[in-house]
Amino acid sequence: MGMDRKSVNLAVIGLGGRGTGLMQSLLDMEDVSVVAVCDLYEERVEGALKCIRESGRTLAEAYSDYKMLLAREDIEGVIIATTWVTHAEIAIAAMRAGKYAGIEVGGAASTQECWELVRTSEETGMPCMLLENCCYGRDELAVMNIVKQGLLGELIHGQCGYEHDLREEVAMGIENKHGRFHNYLHRNGELYPIHGLGPISKTFNINRGNRLLMLTSMSSKARGIKQWATNQFGENDTKAKLEFAQGDIVTTMIKCAGGETIQIIHDTTLPRPYSRAGRVQGTKGLWMEDNNSIHIEGRSENHKWESFDSYREAYEHPLWKQYLAQGVRGGHGGMDYLVLRAFIESVRNGTQTPIDVYDTAVWMSITALSEESVALGSMPVAIPDFTKGKWINREPAPVSAYELDAIHEDKYEE
Numbered sequence: 001m002g003m004d005r006k007s008v009n010l011a012v013i014g015l016g017g018r019g020t021g022l023m024q025s026l027l028d029m030e031d032v033s034v035v036a037v038c039d040l041y042e043e044r045v046e047g048a049l050k051c052i053r054e055s056g057r058t059l060a061e062a063y064s065d066y067k068m069l070l071a072r073e074d075i076e077g078v079i080i081a082t083t084w085v086t087h088a089e090i091a092i093a094a095m096r097a098g099k100y101a102g103i104e105v106g107g108a109a110s111t112q113e114c115w116e117l118v119r120t121s122e123e124t125g126m127p128c129m130l131l132e133n134c135c136y137g138r139d140e141l142a143v144m145n146i147v148k149q150g151l152l153g154e155l156i157h158g159q160c161g162y163e164h165d166l167r168e169e170v171a172m173g174i175e176n177k178h179g180r181f182h183n184y185l186h187r188n189g190e191l192y193p194i195h196g197l198g199p200i201s202k203t204f205n206i207n208r209g210n211r212l213l214m215l216t217s218m219s220s221k222a223r224g225i226k227q228w229a230t231n232q233f234g235e236n237d238t239k240a241k242l243e244f245a246q247g248d249i250v251t252t253m254i255k256c257a258g259g260e261t262i263q264i265i266h267d268t269t270l271p272r273p274y275s276r277a278g279r280v281q282g283t284k285g286l287w288m289e290d291n292n293s294i295h296i297e298g299r300s301e302n303h304k305w306e307s308f309d310s311y312r313e314a315y316e317h318p319l320w321k322q323y324l325a326q327g328v329r330g331g332h333g334g335m336d337y338l339v340l341r342a343f344i345e346s347v348r349n350g351t352q353t354p355i356d357v358y359d360t361a362v363w364m365s366i367t368a369l370s371e372e373s374v375a376l377g378s379m380p381v382a383i384p385d386f387t388k389g390k391w392i393n394r395e396p397a398p399v400s401a402y403e404l405d406a407i408h409e410d411k412y413e414e
């Protein structure tokens with residue numbers, strides 16, 4: 001990072017575990033200044049200010065009302081790491097205030113709020129980027145590279161999910177002031193589709209030559225949290241008596257305009273190891289995350305898996321080659337740093353973000369549409385075309401090292 005690079009002024013709104021973690025990553029970046037922080041809980045604001053003091057960076061100004069924060073002229077972009085049901089409202093206000101909006105992962109509660117994101121971004125010219133770190137995951141990007149080089153043939157099917165044992169986080173949400181609790185108590189659907197759907201969408205050219213057409217969702221019964229609370233506190237505890245609306249396993253099937261299918265699994269309230277359940281399958285073979293494996297007709301032994309390890313090495317995305325050479329840092333195996341850098345580069349250059357408002361809107365809409373489908377007995381529901389037909393013949397995305405729609409080898413240092 002050379003001294004000639006202009007410092008980018010950012011604010012962080014929402015200072016739970018995630019917002020505070022992202023802020024700490026930003027404090028390590030010499031070319032970024034965290035000039036304001038905001039949360040409804042005073043102790044979280046105090047905690048953030050303490051981190052900034054300890055980092056030796058200039059102290060940020062503290063807010064409890066994000067509207068006051070957004071009124072500041074010097075802020076160029078905001079990182080919104082609040083609870084799910086507040087993301088759209090704050091992002092819309094941020095764009096109206098002339099700031100780049102970076103939204104943490106989470107689904108929408110209605111498609112109207114997604115349309116409002118799109119219209120606000122179009123009217124104000126301000127980008128809105130869903131900060132989907134998994135789009136910058138090492139394996140996800142290697143698989144994208146493999147697909148772009150034609151190794152899997154024509155794409156037919158994708159699978160993904162959020163398979164993460166969150167029983168304690170959800171059940172203890174009141175004590176720990178965690179936003180997931182209320183959603184699981186009252187909602188039932190694909191609450192967290194984007195860690196999987198984000199990378200799959202980019203690999204399947206969604207919003208650029210392809211689009212998500214319709215979905216159907218099915219939800220199982222809900223037992224996991226009740227069982228966990230009973231085991232922890234006994235059956236007479238108030239927690240063990242709660243009836244959660246959210247089914248333990250929610251499966252969503254999406255049909256794409258190109259004829260491909262995508263399956264998403266939400267599996268967060270049963271005992272299990274973590275997985276994003278990735279699978280990308282085409283006419284020549286498939287990659288599968290769960291056993292770190294790949295099979296390509298003509299290369300792999302018939303009917304046999306190969307380890308993905310040698311393919312990851314041979315088809316490493318050039319962004320990751322460069323990153324490994326320069327030193328991987330930050331959370332979640334390094335992808336958190338990359339998604340922040342992608343956002344910051346766009347803010348600094350005044351360019352469109354590599355995940356734009358159309359990606360953001362359609363990914364977030366899956367949650368609301370899945371709830372609708374579950375409520376209607378798994379009825380198929382149409383997924384809006386937020387691009388209003390532009391997906392058919394989109395102008396190419398701005399070329400950058402962080403681009404997720406094409407791979408430009410010449411953008412990277414060896």
Ligand SMILES: NC(=O)c1ccc[n+]([C@@H]2O[C@H](COP(=O)([O-])OP(=O)(O)OC[C@H]3O[C@@H](n4cnc5c(N)ncnc54)[C@H](O)[C@@H]3O)[C@@H](O)[C@H]2O)c1
Pocket residue numbers: 013014015016017018019038039040041044064066081082083084086104105106131132133177178179180332
């Ligand atoms: N990308 C990832 O890998 C990753 C990892 C963890 C969490 N997340 C996402 O980050 C977000 C935050 O997660 P968390 O675990 O920190 O949640 P959390 O519920 O612990 O924290 C959210 C914070 O937002 C604050 N908030 C809510 N409304 C606000 C408002 N109007 N103004 C200011 N502050 C407000 C709350 O007071 C709370 O402190 C969620 O969307 C979550 O899904 C993403």
